[in-house]
Amino acid sequence: MIDVELRGIMKKFQSNVVVQNFNLQVEQGEFISFLGPSGCGKTTTLNMIAGFLDPDGGDLLIKGQRMNGVPPYKRELGMVFQTYSLFPHMTVAENIAYGLKLRKVNKQEMQERVNRVLGLVKLPNVADRYPKQLSGGQRQRIAIARALVIEPSLLLLDEPLSNLDAKLREELRDELKRLHHEIGVTTIFVTHDQEEALALSDRIVVMNHGFVEQIGTPLEIYNQPASEFVHTFIGKTNRLEGEVIGMDGDVLTLRTTGGMLVKAAKQQRTVALHEKVIIFIRPEKIKLTDTAVSEEANRVKGYLQLASFLGSYTECEVKVGEHTLSAKVQMTDSSVDRQEGQTVYCQWNADDVLVMPAGRG
Known part of the structure; x- marks a missing residue:
């Protein structure tokens, strides 16, 4: 089953075209990474899928339904940002439960779901703390938990590990892989880090100047690059x-x-x-x-x-x-x-x- 489909997606800001003729089908349960240097259009594409931006050309479908012009809150997706975006005046539990509260979930179910996702991200004992009392890695896990608690059909991750030190980034990368295997939610992950994309992805979309250079499995991208850019960008050569x-x-x-x-x-x-x-x-x-x-x-x-x-x-x-x-x-x-x-x-x-x-x- 196709969860997400992009058909000839194009986006421009004034006269600057930042995404051109983007075509992609994402299977249910697949982990897809958008990989490329800064300014290649990967975050812009993710924001179009999320509904924060509208495409200027082409069609965007989620679960077979055309989503052009549909606001984010009607797309039933979870999103994790690079900067955590936690509410500083709310406890961890309140931060995680915020989306459930908007959906008018009853208190008992809300508590159960908050506890469940805290267990998933291996932070069961921090519910009463505030974000400032957590480390950077813990805050990022809470941001992931907040996205998962609404049980989205699609999880979007915008460079969620880039602000962490190398050791912690590697640990959270492994946690993301474990979570994906355990939950199986369709995931689209934006990164400029080649190792992250190779380690996590079922398939990788390599982007350059708004174009898709290649779509393939990590092995295909590394061993059978479609262009010189892909070969030189992925690993050393x-x-x-x-x-x-x-x-x-x-x-x-x-x-x-x-x-x-x-x-x-x-x-x-x-x-x-x-x-x-x-x-x-x-x-x-x-x-x-x-x-x-x-x-x-x-x-x-x-x-x-x-x-x-x-x-x-x-x-x-x-x-x-x-x-x-x-x-x-x-x-x-x-x-x-x-x-x-x-x-x-x-x-x-x-x-x-x-x-x-x-x-x-």
Whole structure:
């Protein structure tokens, strides 16, 4: 069943078009993330779904009903904002119950539902406190509880974790995933954080300058990006420019502008002999060794310029001719303790090289 559908949605502010030809179907119970840099139109799109903004073109449907012009309070949805938006003069219980009070729910049921959602967000003992007596993470959980208590058919989250420190953000991200599995409410989540989107989503909508660049599962977005923007925005990558100089069965031979030869497995994108291409290799796909003996298709010699220890892995920069390659050396790798300036070999498999036609990425 389709819970939310956007058909050719467009939004502009004066002459500035901020969302263009947005098409999406959200299945019941699905967790969808709108991901992109600031100003790409993701929050504007969320506000149109919520009813705070009206689209200037296209149709917006919720549960099959056209919602253009329908006010927010008639959409039966819950929304969590980046800034919590709790009433400071109300207790936690009163904040959570506010939506129920507007819906004229009786006091006994109201109390039961407030207690239930406080248990869901793992804060059963804070009902009598005021927002100022809570930590930032606790306030955000209460904001989520307030959205859930009305039992919405659709939950909208506008960057709810962005104001939290890294450790707390990770903890609440896991809590959101648990809550979604437990409740199963259809959820649309706005974020500029790639890790959040990859960890939480059933599907991700990658946006750029008001356009949808790609819609897909986290694995599809990461491993099969539809454009250069998607590939460079999602995670880190090594980007090289080059040319196709050979085709042998299922293997392409590429030469970079710096003269490095790269073998790549043939992919869905069609490239021609002598065509200019962009070459991408993820840092985690590159292995560092002391010798050139390997089964990998690509082996290049360089020297270690920089080694940054980051806990579970060491991020290395290796100078190879005119190129600088980034590699992630996992903590379990015997070569993790490397010294800057030493000679190393970078090695990777042809299947781990992504090739895109230049100028069409």
